[in-house]
Amino acid sequence: MMVEGKMNPLAKWALVLLGLLSLILNIVLIGIHSSRAPKCSRERIHPLRGRHDDRTLVFADLTREEYMKVQQYLLKQKDLAISTSQITKPSENFLFLIELSLPKKAEVLAYLDEKGTKPVREATAVVFHGAKGYIKEYVVGPLDNPTYHRDVTKERYQVDVPINARPVTIGEYVLVFRFFETEIFSxxxxxxxxxxxxxxxxxxxxxxQMPRGVRSGDRKTWVSFFRDMSGMYIHPVGFEILLNHESLNMSQWRIEKLFYNGKYFDSVEELQRAYDNGSVKKIVYKESPDYGSLKPRSKPLQIGPQQFYSEGARYSVSNNHVLYLDWSFAFGLSSLTGMKVFDVRFKGERIAYELSVQEAMSVYGSVTPGMIITKFLDSSIGIGRFAHELVRGVDCPYQATYVDTYRYIDAPLPVRFRNSICIFEHNMGQPLRRHFADFFHNNFGGMANSALVFRTITAIGNYDYMWDFIFYQSGSVEVKVHATGYISSSYLLPGSKTHGHQVAENVLGNIHTHFINFKVDLDILGE
Incomplete structure (x- = not known):
């Protein structure tokens, strides 16, 4: 027993020593192997084929400082008497929008090709003159020290723009929800x-729902109500109202129609009487499953495939200018229309002056009143306005280049949107070209299909639009948009299924069509 007691500690020490020796040997072997294995480089190994050009700043969106200079200049103009408060009433003057005013193409081309002077940098400002009943657009400049503002409304639209043509501002929404509380919910x-x-x-x-009426000057909005749940857009309840908010004075607003469980009513009182006397079929409340939740329903087994640049990125971003292999272009993001690129060149030759998003429209069909009329024109709300921060590894690869943007729309100050643009090179998953020859000659030739992707994602209500401009090594450009997010739905009623498909209990996914408009200004072999 005494021998065994002495041997056990010795055996333990021997095992510990062997373990340490094994660990040291493994570390040495790993070090030797890793020194031989290829490593990913953070720095670019090969030089770029072109050089960045500061002249493309002529297309650059306004900086925060430029936004502030324009705002402060306009606030000093006593004849405008504008407010920048987000709760400005419709009857008051409100500075709604500031963004870049692009100079004339001929002036820009002369400047880019070193034949002319740099165009004056200016901004467009949109003011809702509620006190006078019209909307004005002003060009303000120069941006380094604004000294003038010029009314360009007639020049651009050939008509006076009435105040009822304005989009609904946050200030008006505050009044709308207050109206709902006092005139409907209570x-x-x-x-x-x-x-x-x-x-x-x-x-x-x-x-x-939109548009807000069927005739010019109308400002009557059908409003549908949904459960306050994740993905509210697929939880309709069967209750809609038509709000007339044409007047700049909320006290003159009124409910023109109500729609409850498939029937129309002319007033809140009429609906209340019908409900109390049983002349309308009642909707009975029932808890709804949380099928619209964004929470994952199961855990992924492991991390998915990742993208990396083994010899550093083959593209470069400086200010608003991008270089990629034989490509170069300038970029921007309009609050109203979204992403845009300018002065697109391949091998030094300009092939497009402008490539930009212009409009996203969706047209719906239904038996419910809101969806019957609905034709969303997203630029009227602002497409680029809703380009929010992109999520690494989901919206764009981890190693993409992310760019912040500033916008001034329906806000008291310019707002910074972090990482709202991403740029990355991506393997498209199939060869650009390839051929295997097994007749007469045995050989193979192929080229990996990598391309540069310039992306924003705009979440406008229920829809998320993923916008891509893709630049291929072959010299071609692809413009692509992918819709995700939630469908827009309505309450399931008799006859509804001729206008869509049932997607849940009492929920109809409405038939609809998307129209996407782009501007393409090609300059092939000249303007």
């Missing part, structure tokens, strides 16, 4: 509780 408490479960803790979310 008067229909019993109906809202029994039909939709509305109480102090639960409410309904409003989703407005």
């Amino acid at each position: 008067k229909l408490e019993k109906l809202l509780r029994e039909s939709f479960g509305v109480d102090k803790k639960k409410t309904l979310n409003a989703f407005e």
Whole structure:
């Protein structure tokens, strides 16, 4: 027993020593092997084929400092008497938008080709003159020290633009929701509780339909109500109202129609009477499954494939200028229309002066009133306005280059949107060209299909549009848009299925069509 007691500690020490020797040997072997293995380089190994050009700043979006200079200049103009508060009333003057005013193409080309002077840098400012009943667009400049503002409304549109043509601002939305509370929710408490479960803790979310009427000058908006849940757009409740908000004074607003479970009513009181006397089929509240949740329903087994640049990136971004192999272009992001590129060159030759998003339109069909009329024109809300931060590894690869943008639209100050543009080179998953010869000659030739992707994603209500401009090594450019997010739905009623498909209990996915418009200004072998 004494011998065994002495041997056990010795055996333990021997095992520890062997373990340490094994660990040291493994570290040495790993070090030797890793020194032989190829390493990813953060720095570019091969030189770029072109050089960045600061002249492309002629296309650059306004900086935060430029936005502030324009705002401060306009605030000093006593004849404008404008407000920058987000809760400005419709009857007051409001500075709604500031963004770059592009100079004339001929002036820009002369400057880029070193034949002319640098164009004056200017901004466009949109002011809602609620006190006078019209909308004005002003060109303000020069941006380094603004000294003038010029009314260009007639020049651009050939008509005076009435105040009712304005989009709904945050200030007006504040009034709209206050109106709903006093004129609808407070008067229909019993109906809202029994039909939709509305109480102090639960409410309904409003989703407005467009256009706001069928004639010029109309400002009547159908508003559909949805459950306050994740992905509210697929939780309709069967209740809609037509709000007339033509007047700049909220006290003159009125509800023109209500729609409840397939029937129309001319007033809140008429709906209340029909509900109380049982002349309308009641919707009975029932808890809805959270099928619109964005939370993952299962854990991924492992991390998916990742992209990396083994010899550093083959592209470069400086200010608003991009170089990629034989390509070069300038870029920007309009609050109203979205992403745009200018002075697109391949092997030094300009092939396009401008390539830009212009409009995203969707047209719906339904038996419910809001969807019957709906034709969304997203530029009227602002496409680029909703280009939010992109998520690394989901929206774009981890190693993409991310660019911040500043915007001034319906805000008291310019707003910074971090990482709202991404740029990356991407293997497209199939060869650009290839051939295997097994007749007469046995050989193979192929070329990997890598391309540069310039991307933004705009989340406009229920839809997320992923916008890509793709630059291929072959000298071709692809313009691509992919729609994701949520469908827009309506409450399932008799006859609804002729206008869509049932996607959940009492939920219709409405038939609709998307139209996407781009501007392409090609300069092939000259202007």
